[in-house]
Amino acid sequence: MVEVVKQIGQTDLHVAPLGIGTWQWGDTQFWGYGKGYDVDDVITAFWSSINAGITFFDTAEVYGSGRSERFLGKLACSTETKVVVATKFAPLPWRLSAQDIHRAIDASLQRLGVQQIDLYQIHWPFTLMNIPTLMNALADAAAAGKIHAIGVSNFNAAQLKQAHEVLNRCGVTLASNQVQYSLLARAPEVNGVRDTCRELGITLIAYSPLAMGLLTGKYKMNVMPSGARRYTPRFQTKHLEVVEPVLNLLRDIGSGHGNKTPAQVALNWLIQQDVLPIPGAKNARQAQQNAGALGWTLTEAEIQTLDETTAPWQRPSSVSR
Secondary structure, eight states: OOOOOOOOOHHHHOOOOOOOOOOOOOOOOOHHHHHHHHHHHHHHHHHHHHTOOEEEEOOTTTTGGGHHHHHHHHHHHTHHHHHHOEEOOOOTTTTOOOHHHHHHHHHHHHHHOOSSSSEEEESSSSSSSSSHHHHHHHHHHTTTTTTEEEHHHHHHOHHHHHHHHHHHHTOOOOEEEEEOTTTTBBBGGGGHHHHHHHHHHEEEEETTTGGGGGGGSSOBOOOOOOOOGGSGGGGGGHHHHHHHHHHHHHHHHHHHSEEEEEEEEHHHHHHHHEEEEEOOOOHHHHHHHHHTSSOOOOOOOHHHHHHTTTTOOOOOOOOOO
């Protein structure tokens, strides 16, 4: 079992330094749920993660149109292990008031089958509701006992500071900010997001920590992912060629740590940045591979080499989810 060492923000939530993202659980359009993997695979992914000491699972109301929340809720209730569940509110254009947030929380509570959500996040800041409206509604939900901790996702440094300030006035802390962060998406290091999180005691949660599978090293021009992923810019010929030297470096470093895979090295690098990566897992094999990023540490020299090699990826990305 993995020792529980990661504190989420300034809350009393403590988890392993690695979580699981569940976007794939039930998503048919982007990930191709039902074609190559199904509910039985999802179940084995969950139990493999739990058996490895991983207890933090991140979902959202829009993942699989609620199917991911239902899967996670049933699985979390089936184990005696304390599972930390995070989900997200989608600030869709027609959601215009605090009441919409409260209705969404109630719907997520019902799908998850719980009385309280451990970590409730605003999925993205692009909304007709302003940040004070969003944060005040979440503070009210926390006061009502419906959510334990409050987080955000895809917020920039200025938005983070504003959200933190509003919650502070309500006597609540902002626990986390979930952003795209990987060796191939290092913008949080230069756009102020990572520094702001550190300054304010906010945990940075890294989604797409394996660049949607690109950092696993299994994809080439004649081996492409299924679903809509294959049509994204990162899987085009030019990008695949540029990434190959990074994958070769990951393989070389992994060989010196008991033949760790490129994905395990990439996840360990993120853990060393004091962030909480949440790679996806469609099945038991992927969950076990993720867990292999724990229990060992890259050397300072290896971290420096990875930093230098992937420095070109310290630029803003248009990809978010």
